[in-house]
Amino acid sequence: MSATDQPKIKRLRPRRQLRAQSKIARDLTERGVAIGFLLAGSSSVLITLAIVFVLCYESVGFFRHVSVFEFLTGTVWTPQFANPKYGILPLVTGTMVTTLVALTVALPIGTVVAIYLSEFAPFTLRETVKPALELLSAVPTVVYGYFALQFVAPLLQKIIPGLPTFNMLSAGLVMGIMIIPYVSSLSEDAMRSVPMLLREGSYALGGNKLLTALRVVVPSALSGIGAAYILGISRAIGETMIVAVAAGMQPNFTLNPGEPAATITAYIVQVSLGDLPHGSIGYQSIFAAGFLLFCMTLVFNILGQFLRRRYHQAY
Amino acid sequence: MAEVTDLIRARKRQDQIFNIIGLVCTFVGILALAVLLFDLAMDGLPRINWQFLTSAPSRFAHKAGILSALVGSLCVMIVTMATAVPLGVAAAVYLEEYAPKNWFTTIIEINIANLAGVPSIIYGLMALGLLVYGLGLKRSILVGGLTLALLVLPIVIVATREALRAIPGVIREAAYAAGATKWQVVRYHLLPYSLGGIATGTIIAMSRAIGETAPLITIGALTYISFLPPSPFQAKPPFVNAQWLDSQFTVLPIQMFNWISRPTSDFHHNAAATGLVLIVFTLAMNAVAIYVRYRVRQKLKW
Numbered sequence: 353m354s355a356t357d358q359p360k361i362k363r364l365r366p367r368r369q370l371r372a373q374s375k376i377a378r379d380l381t382e383r384g385v386a387i388g389f390l391l392a393g394s395s396s397v398l399i400t401l402a403i404v405f406v407l408c409y410e411s412v413g414f415f416r417h418v419s420v421f422e423f424l425t426g427t428v429w430t431p432q433f434a435n436p437k438y439g440i441l442p443l444v445t446g447t448m449v450t451t452l453v454a455l456t457v458a459l460p461i462g463t464v465v466a467i468y469l470s471e472f473a474p475f476t477l478r479e480t481v482k483p484a485l486e487l488l489s490a491v492p493t494v495v496y497g498y499f500a501l502q503f504v505a506p507l508l509q510k511i512i513p514g515l516p517t518f519n520m521l522s523a524g525l526v527m528g529i530m531i532i533p534y535v536s537s538l539s540e541d542a543m544r545s546v547p548m549l550l551r552e553g554s555y556a557l558g559g560n561k562l563l564t565a566l567r568v569v570v571p572s573a574l575s576g577i578g579a580a581y582i583l584g585i586s587r588a589i590g591e592t593m594i595v596a597v598a599a600g601m602q603p604n605f606t607l608n609p610g611e612p613a614a615t616i617t618a619y620i621v622q623v624s625l626g627d628l629p630h631g632s633i634g635y636q637s638i639f640a641a642g643f644l645l646f647c648m649t650l651v652f653n654i655l656g657q658f659l660r661r662r663y664h665q666a667y
Numbered sequence: 668m669a670e671v672t673d674l675i676r677a678r679k680r681q682d683q684i685f686n687i688i689g690l691v692c693t694f695v696g697i698l699a700l701a702v703l704l705f706d707l708a709m710d711g712l713p714r715i716n717w718q719f720l721t722s723a724p725s726r727f728a729h730k731a732g733i734l735s736a737l738v739g740s741l742c743v744m745i746v747t748m749a750t751a752v753p754l755g756v757a758a759a760v761y762l763e764e765y766a767p768k769n770w771f772t773t774i775i776e777i778n779i780a781n782l783a784g785v786p787s788i789i790y791g792l793m794a795l796g797l798l799v800y801g802l803g804l805k806r807s808i809l810v811g812g813l814t815l816a817l818l819v820l821p822i823v824i825v826a827t828r829e830a831l832r833a834i835p836g837v838i839r840e841a842a843y844a845a846g847a848t849k850w851q852v853v854r855y856h857l858l859p860y861s862l863g864g865i866a867t868g869t870i871i872a873m874s875r876a877i878g879e880t881a882p883l884i885t886i887g888a889l890t891y892i893s894f895l896p897p898s899p900f901q902a903k904p905p906f907v908n909a910q911w912l913d914s915q916f917t918v919l920p921i922q923m924f925n926w927i928s929r930p931t932s933d934f935h936h937n938a939a940a941t942g943l944v945l946i947v948f949t950l951a952m953n954a955v956a957i958y959v960r961y962r963v964r965q966k967l968k969w
Contacts, residue, residue: 498939562678
């Protein structure tokens, strides 16, 4: 017994020395690693700062040539003409119309799907359907663009005679399908976090599932559903490839979804495909357009976060 | 009494009607996906053959292929993954394990949520202004990969944070009690245990990145590339080189966009075939992610 103990004690000594030696090294490693993690954590702030800086810097150059008032209120956007006009409203209406078409598809369907999956669907159906629905948001948007241009537009042309090949309607419809899972998934989470007690109270008063869902669950989860809607809106505003492929590239100051029109994002793509020299007004104009786009989505993002925080606090 | 039974019957009918509406709405989405896949397969499947996968783009639709786009996508994905995963995991570890509760941490958290909502094309503008013109980098694989890495960073961060949060505090306390330092706890316990969650997040992030088109168009990835980046291997020591990072490139979604924009229908078939390849990649990656998540959930019982 003592024979087996002996070597153990002998081995301990050098080890303890080793530990004492490396204590400084260990502390240094600890501190270095902590700083590394802090830097990685701050990287996201750096990215935001970089985005804001680049957009502001190039936009300032743009607004030296074009007044902010003209930019925001002008109804003609012809940067490539000999006498260029920089009124962004045609691009804004293009963005608005495609977004509205997408929302008229995504919000009702997304909400009904969320209510159904949260309150009605049996467990196994919900667990299989949810990942399948989420695949809708995984499909590359350029593929959706192809679908809108090559399948939905010809189909719509049969129903609406005289519809041009490039139109905001088909782009918006397909975009709406893409956004369904964004709306349904977050709304469903909000509805499911409504406590069972509230539902039971409603059942006890004789409510059926539908009444419980509409009068108890939905109102209780309203801020979460609002956050889901806003996420959908923000996605639709920033969506690029579907509209660039299927809605056309010509700025068009119209509110008619049956016409072709460029959105803010489509304009940026169009300019990027060409080869505008660095520092020209045309080059700077995509940053000014991007800045407006960034501000629009930022407003919705902040609003959405505010609502989401509220529903997290509620229960 | 008859009134009550009528009321009950009416309400039950309401439920049944909504059951049908809900089912229909749910399957509208899935049906749309099915139609999309079917349409793409009808247009593109005849075009997919060995020649299509191994040829460079060409002026003639029947000779054109997606080799340079495939290789470009692969190279860009490698850069994206090599950047986004370490950075995202480290940021998540910081936020979950290291960050003190102060205003700076709150700013980071709000900021990450906001970044996830920034349109992808804005990232392209940022990369164009900062990386291409600010730092003077070329419109290369490196810049493309970095741009997409920044874009998918929030996905990796959120997934890793969820995985870390799922590890019970007891594990950390046990390790500390045994004398482990913070870094040792992270290195030998938290990271291994959250590997499944990190893997899921990484795959989802990569499937998002492979389909992204707009930011790469913005930084000026070319639509017509008929050459491949230089090989990373060489005969002379050190046998590998990084020249491919500096090469111009195109990726699958840009190649597809380019072919959609052509007026003739032969090129549209090429576009559909490219889309089919792309969608097979994304769906496969998503399926793997769902499977990994499922396995992790089954395996992990604290």
